[in-house]
Amino acid sequence: MFIQLVINGINYKVDIDPNMRLIDLLRDKLGLVGTKEGCGEGECGACTVIMDGESVNSCMVMAFQADGSNITTIEGLEENGELHPIQKAYMEEGSVQCGFCIPGMIMSTKALLDKHPNPNREEIREGISGNLCRCTGYNKAINAAERAIEILKEGAKNEA
Amino acid sequence: MTLDQVFKGNSISEVLELLNQYKEDAKIIAGGTDIIIGLRNGKITPKVLIDISKIDELRQIQVEENKIIIGSATTYTQIVENELFDTNLYGFKKACRLVGSPQIRNKGTIGGNIANASPAADSIPPLIALGAELNISSLRGNRKLLLEDYFNEKEDNRLRADELLMSIEFEIPKKNQVLGFSKLGLRKALAISRVTLSSLIGIDDDVNIENIRVASGSIGKYPMREREVEEALIGKRFNSEILKIAASSLQSSMDKRLVGRSTYPYKRRAVVTLFEEVYKDNLSYFNEVTL
Numbered sequence: 001m002f003i004q005l006v007i008n009g010i011n012y013k014v015d016i017d018p019n020m021r022l023i024d025l026l027r028d029k030l031g032l033v034g035t036k037e038g039c040g041e042g043e044c045g046a047c048t049v050i051m052d053g054e055s056v057n058s059c060m061v062m063a064f065q066a067d068g069s070n071i072t073t074i075e076g077l078e079e080n081g082e083l084h085p086i087q088k089a090y091m092e093e094g095s096v097q098c099g100f101c102i103p104g105m106i107m108s109t110k111a112l113l114d115k116h117p118n119p120n121r122e123e124i125r126e127g128i129s130g131n132l133c134r135c136t137g138y139n140k141a142i143n144a145a146e147r148a149i150e151i152l153k154e155g156a157k158n159e160a
Numbered sequence: 161m162t163l164d165q166v167f168k169g170n171s172i173s174e175v176l177e178l179l180n181q182y183k184e185d186a187k188i189i190a191g192g193t194d195i196i197i198g199l200r201n202g203k204i205t206p207k208v209l210i211d212i213s214k215i216d217e218l219r220q221i222q223v224e225e226n227k228i229i230i231g232s233a234t235t236y237t238q239i240v241e242n243e244l245f246d247t248n249l250y251g252f253k254k255a256c257r258l259v260g261s262p263q264i265r266n267k268g269t270i271g272g273n274i275a276n277a278s279p280a281a282d283s284i285p286p287l288i289a290l291g292a293e294l295n296i297s298s299l300r301g302n303r304k305l306l307l308e309d310y311f312n313e314k315e316d317n318r319l320r321a322d323e324l325l326m327s328i329e330f331e332i333p334k335k336n337q338v339l340g341f342s343k344l345g346l347r348k349a350l351a352i353s354r355v356t357l358s359s360l361i362g363i364d365d366d367v368n369i370e371n372i373r374v375a376s377g378s379i380g381k382y383p384m385r386e387r388e389v390e391e392a393l394i395g396k397r398f399n400s401e402i403l404k405i406a407a408s409s410l411q412s413s414m415d416k417r418l419v420g421r422s423t424y425p426y427k428r429r430a431v432v433t434l435f436e437e438v439y440k441d442n443l444s445y446f447n448e449v450t451l
C-alpha cells in the first residue's frame with residue numbers, strides 16, 4: 001500500500017508493507033539510519049522522532065499510521081550545513097560517549113524546547129526521562145540542554 | 161507480524177463497519193504502545209488492523225452539563241495539558257502524568273489502557289473512583305457500562321470483537337469532593353511491583369466524610385473498588401485519625417485477597433503508604449478551598 005508523508009521537509013510517497021513500523025520505514029526503506037533501534041519495546045527512546053509536533057517512539061508506531069503526518073528525524077535538524085544548536089551543545093558539553101542514545105536524546109530535547117523554551121533542570125530531566133543512556137549519564141545531557149537554551153536565546157537576539 | 165490489511169479509520173461509522181466485517185480477524189490500534197508489543201511477540205495474530213488515532217470525535221474532552229466525556233483515543237498528554245483536571249480532579253491528571261515517559265504519554269490513550277485491561281493500568285483506579293461509565297458501540301447497538309463492572313472474574317463484560325470503546329464519562333465532582341491518587345514502582349520493568357490507589361472523598365460542613373469511593377490497581381487480578389475501607393471511613397471525621405482505620409481495613413482486605421502470594425507482604429505494606437499519600441493530596445485540597 002502507498003502512504004504519503006513529509007519527512008524532514010521532503011514529501012514522500014512510499015510503498016509499505018502492512019507489517020512495517022515507522023522505524024522500519026525510516027531505516028530500511030528510506031535509509032535514514034540516524035534513528036536507532038534499541039529495545040523495540042518503547043523503553044529506551046533511541047528511536048525517538050518528532051511526529052506532528054510531539055516526540056514518539058518510532059518503534060511504537062505502525063508505518064501506515066504515519067500516512068499524512070509530518071516527521072522530523074535527527075537528519076532533519078541540520079540547516080544549510082550547520083548543526084542545530086542542540087547538536088552543537090552536545091558537542092561543546094562533551095555529552096556523547098558511544099552515541100547510540102544521542103539521536104533520541106536530542107529529538108526529545110527538541111520536542112521539549114519546541115513546547116517550553118525555558119525549562120528548569122527538573123523539567124529537562126522529565127523531558128528526557130523516556131531516553132536511556134548506558135554510558136554518559138543524564139547530568140551531561142541536561143547540561144547540554146541548558147547550553148542549547150543559551151545558544152537558542154543568543155540566536156534569537158542576533159536575529160532581532 | 162501477521163497483518164494482511166491495515167485501515168486508517170476516517171470516521172466512527174467506517175470503523176464499526178470494518179469491525180463488523182472482519183470481527184475476530186481485526187484489532188483496533190490507537191496509540192499502539194500495548195498492541196505493537198503483542199503483535200511483535202506473536203501473542204496476538206490479527207490479519208487486519210484498524211487505526212483510530214486520527215478520528216477527531218474520539219480525541220475530544222468535552223463538558224456536557226455536569227459531566228466530562230473523554231473520547232477513547234484521547235492521549236495522556238492531552239489530559240495532562242487540560243486545565244479541567246487542575247483542581248479537585250488533580251488525582252486523574254497525576255495518574256496520567258506518571259505514565260511511562262513523554263513519548264508513551266504522547267501516543268498512549270485512555271481507551272487503550274482500559275481495553276488492554278492490564279491489572280496495572282494506571283488511569284483506571286481514578287476513573288473507577290469517579291464512578292466512570294464506558295460508552296461502547298457496534299453495528300448491533302450501543303451499551304453503557306460502569307467501569308468497575310468491566311473488570312470481573314468472568315470477564316463477560318469485556319469488549320466483543322465487533323465493539324468499539326467510544327468514550328468514558330463521569331460526573332464532575334462537587335467542590336466539597338476531591339480525587340486523590342498515589343502510585344509506587346514507576347518503571348515498566350517493575351510493573352509487577354507497581355501498585356496504585358485512588359479515592360474520591362466528599363466532606364460535609366462538619367468535615368465528616370459524606371461520600372467515598374476507593375479503587376486500587378495491581379493489588380488484585382484487576383483494578384477494583386476497595387469497599388471494606390469505604391465502609392470503615394464513611395461518616396468519620398476527615399483528619400489524620402482516619403489513617404489508622406484505613407490501614408487496618410485495607411490490610412484486612414489484603415489478608416483475604418492475597419495470602420499465600422509472593423507479593424502479599426509487599427502489597428500489605430504498600431497499601432498503607434499509598435493511602436497516606438492520597439490522604440495528604442486530599443487534605444491539601446481541602447485546606448486550600450473554602451467550601
Ligand SMILES: Cc1cc2nc3c(=O)[nH]c(=O)nc-3n(C[C@H](O)[C@H](O)[C@H](O)COP(=O)(O)OP(=O)(O)OC[C@H]3O[C@@H](n4cnc5c(N)ncnc54)[C@H](O)[C@@H]3O)c2cc1C
Nearest residue numbers: 042190191192193194195260268269272273275281282325
Ligand atoms: C515503555 C512503556 C511504559 C508504559 N508505562 C505505563 C504506565 O506507567 N502505566 C500504564 O497504565 N500503562 C503503561 N504502559 C502501557 C500502555 O502505554 C498503556 O496501557 C496505554 O494506555 C495503551 O494505550 P494505546 O492507545 O497505546 O493502546 P493500543 O496499543 O493502541 O491498544 C491496546 C489494546 O486496546 C485495544 N483498543 C484500543 N483502543 C480501543 C477502542 N477505542 N475500542 C476498542 N479497543 C481498543 C486494542 O485493540 C489493543 O488490544 C506502558 C507501555 C510502554 C511501552
Ligand code: FES
Nearest residue numbers: 038039040045059
Ligand atoms: S527502540 Fe523504540 S523505545 Fe527502544
Ligand code: FES
Nearest residue numbers: 098099101133134
Ligand atoms: S552515549 Fe552511549 S548510550 Fe548514551
